[in-house]
Amino acid sequence: xxxxxxxxxxxxxxxxxxxxxxDLLKQLGVKLELREQRLIAHATNMPIDVLRVRDDDIPGLxxxxxxxxxxxxxxVLVEAQAERARQSLPSDVNKLAKLDFGYCRLALAWPQELGxxxxxxxxxxxxxxxxxxxxxxxxxxxxIKASVVMLTGSVExxxxxxxxxxxxxxxSTGATLEANGLMQGETILESNACLIQNPxxxxxxxxxxxxxxxxxxxxxxxxxx
Ligand code: PRP
Ligand code: ZN
Ligand code: MG
Numbered sequence: 001x002x003x004x005x006x007x008x009x010x011x012x013x014x015x016x017x018x019x020x021x022x023d024l025l026k027q028l029g030v031k032l033e034l035r036e037q038r039l040i041a042h043a044t045n046m047p048i049d050v051l052r053v054r055d056d057d058i059p060g061l062x063x064x065x066x067x068x069x070x071x072x073x074x075x076v077l078v079e080a081q082a083e084r085a086r087q088s089l090p091s092d093v094n095k096l097a098k099l100d101f102g103y104c105r106l107a108l109a110w111p112q113e114l115g116x117x118x119x120x121x122x123x124x125x126x127x128x129x130x131x132x133x134x135x136x137x138x139x140x141x142x143x144i145k146a147s148v149v150m151l152t153g154s155v156e157x158x159x160x161x162x163x164x165x166x167x168x169x170x171x172s173t174g175a176t177l178e179a180n181g182l183m184q185g186e187t188i189l190e191s192n193a194c195l196i197q198n199p200x201x202x203x204x205x206x207x208x209x210x211x212x213x214x215x216x217x218x219x220x221x222x223x224x225x
Contacts, residue, residue, distance in 0.1 A: 002040065006047040007206045010070040013039075015054035016172065017193050020101040021071045025050065027220045028213050047209065054067040056080070063090045065198045068206055073102050073186045074191040075131065075170060082133035096210070097217055101225060102193030106131060108185035110166040111175050111183050117185065122146045122166065128158035129168040138168075138188045156180040 011021040025032060031045045034052075041050045051067055062070040070093075071172040078092070084091040100182035109125070110117060119142060121160055129135045135148055149164045156176050158164040170189060171177060195217070201207065 002049070003047075005203075005205065006042075006049045007069065008049050008051060008067040008208050010051045010057070010058045010067040010072075012055055012071070014102075015055055015071060017055065017071065017102045018052075020099075021192065024071070024101075024176070024220065036056065050052045059093065059196070060084065062093055062196050062198050064121045066201055068201050068203075069096075069197050069210070070100065070196050071193055073103065073104070073193055074195060075106050075134070075189060076100065077194065077196065078189065078191075079133050086133070090095040092197050092199045095194055096197050096214065099193040099194040099195060100221055102191070104170045104172040104191050106134060106168060106189040106191065107171050107187045107189045108166060108168050109156075109171075109182040109183065112181045112183045114183070116183075120187070125165040126163075127168050128155050128164035128167045130155055131168060134189055135168045143181075156182065173219075191220060 012018045022034065029045070031042045032050055039052060041052065043050070051061070055072055058070040058072040059077050061067040063084065064104045076185050081091045083111065090150065108122070122144050123146065125146045126149050127146050128151050129137060130150070130152055132150045139146055139148070141145045149158065151163070153156060154195055155169045157165050157180060158167055159182070160180065171184060173220055174184065197210065211220050
């Protein structure tokens with residue numbers, strides 16, 4: 001059941017940010033009963049519903065006002081903003097806080113056996129990525145003409161599968177690159193998880209609830225420092 005008077009927060013259902021998001025909500029005092037297969041979890045002690053979705057869907061849900069808040073990686077946010085702006089769809093969000101988890105970098109990588117390479121090497125190459133907007137902007141900025149191959153997953157196997165010469169993907173520990181014999185190059189974007197809000201949100205009750213949660217968020221951050 002859905003109820004539009006309840007504050008809706010979108011978080012990643014399963015992936016790198018899920019556990020930290022659930023822990024954060026708990027630290028903010030939001031009591032949730034999360035059942036494995038449920039899309040929506042109702043808080044039992046506050047008028048809050050948590051929607052668990054694919055991370056790539058979170059920016060759009062918040063930009064369109066389907067959800068009031070979202071927790072998402074800046075990498076996913078920046079990509080979605082560029083894509084939606086190009087399609088003339090709403091692409092604004094209020095960034096309420098940068099969170100202290102989900103750190104990763106979006107970096108170029110290529111087969112290790114090729115050894116160190118300069119930027120010029122990418123000229124005329126095919127680069128596989130899940131972040132075509134961010135990569136295209138980088139290539140334009142650097143004046144490199146390369147083709148962008150969009151893959152929604154398994155980007156790290158693209159060179160071996162002959163789908164691309166190089167990749168542009170998220171690196172956290174570096175284990176995925178290492179396991180796939182790839183060498184890490186330049187970082188294009190550094191990213192953390194962040195809390196975003198629909199900029200058109202006007203509901204006084206929801207806004208005052210957010211204003212109650214934000215100082216708690218700062219408290220949680222300080223306690224960790
Ligand atoms: C990213 C990336 C790699 C992995 C890198 O995926 O695509 O697969 O993390 O992490 P590592 O350097 O610690 O090995 P993510 O978890 O964001 O999942 P997704 O691509 O399904 O969104
Ligand atoms: Zn319900
Ligand atoms: Mg993803």
